Amino acid sequence: xxxxxxxxxxxxxxxxxxxxxxxxxxxxxxxxxxxxxxxxxxxxxxxxxxxxxxxxxxxxxxxxxxxxxxxxxxxxxxxxxxxxxxxxxxxxxxxxxxxxxxxxxxxxxxxxxxxxxxxxxxxxxxxxxxxxxxxxxxxxxxxxxxxxxxxxxxxxxxxxxxxxxxxxxxxxxxxxxxxxx
Numbered sequence: 001x002x003x004x005x006x007x008x009x010x011x012x013x014x015x016x017x018x019x020x021x022x023x024x025x026x027x028x029x030x031x032x033x034x035x036x037x038x039x040x041x042x043x044x045x046x047x048x049x050x051x052x053x054x055x056x057x058x059x060x061x062x063x064x065x066x067x068x069x070x071x072x073x074x075x076x077x078x079x080x081x082x083x084x085x086x087x088x089x090x091x092x093x094x095x096x097x098x099x100x101x102x103x104x105x106x107x108x109x110x111x112x113x114x115x116x117x118x119x120x121x122x123x124x125x126x127x128x129x130x131x132x133x134x135x136x137x138x139x140x141x142x143x144x145x146x147x148x149x150x151x152x153x154x155x156x157x158x159x160x161x162x163x164x165x166x167x168x169x170x171x172x173x174x175x176x177x178x179x180x181x
Contacts (some may be wrong), residue, residue, distance in 0.1 A: 004043075009105045012037050013098060019089035021077025025078065025157055029087065030150050035109065037146045044137045052127035054136075061137040065144035068100040072145070080164040085157045101143050104138045 015033045019047055023029070048058065056158040078085060088099070088177070110133075128134070 005088050006110065008036065008040050008043075009101065009108075012040075012101045013105075015097075017094070017127075019076070019087060020094060020119045021087050021114075022077075022088040025085040025153070029155070032147045033150065037143045041139055041143055043133055046135075047132050048136045048140075049130050049133045051129040052133075054129055054133035057126075057128050058137040058140060059131055061141040062144045065100065065141035066148045068096050069145040069148030069150075070152050072096045073149040073156065076077075076153055076156075078153065078156050079158050085161060087153060087157075097145075097149075101142070104142060107138065 075090050077088045087105045
């Protein structure tokens with residue numbers, strides 16, 4: 001693993017730790033993780049191999065990323081204070097995030113430190129054609145996990161905001177009525 005690999009992997013892990021403290025849900029909440037995975041995709045995703053069982057591998061890891069992302073978004077607390085939304089990653093959400101991101105980092109360390117021969121044998125016996133298939137699968141898994149988690153948080157945030165809207169409108173009406181008196 002290069003220094004850049006370590007920095008990007010750790011940055012992705014720190015994204016959720018930053019949310020262990022409640023913070024305002026704003027554009028930065030979406031842009032930072034999307035920026036990191038966009039950089040990773042641009043840097044490492046050179047090709048998406050389609051030979052042998054490459055697409056099965058890629059599809060499996062993308063599905064796992066989607067499941068982790070949706071579950072992580074569901075287990076992120078979202079609440080409304082006035083017109084602002086606040087989020088806080090719970091223990092389950094943080095655990096799922098670390099599980100997904102940590103598994104990729106652990107896999108990379110394993111391959112770099114003695115697991116390459118075992119991976120080559122596994123790949124050959126399961127008709128995974130190149131190492132690029134593994135790279136594509138893990139990068140797309142990370143991208144999918146981030147995007148589905150953020151999409152889940154976005155949808156849930158809209159639902160919370162919509163549920164709060166009548167209360168906010170009612171408060172504004174009461175304030176307007178008090179002023180009229």
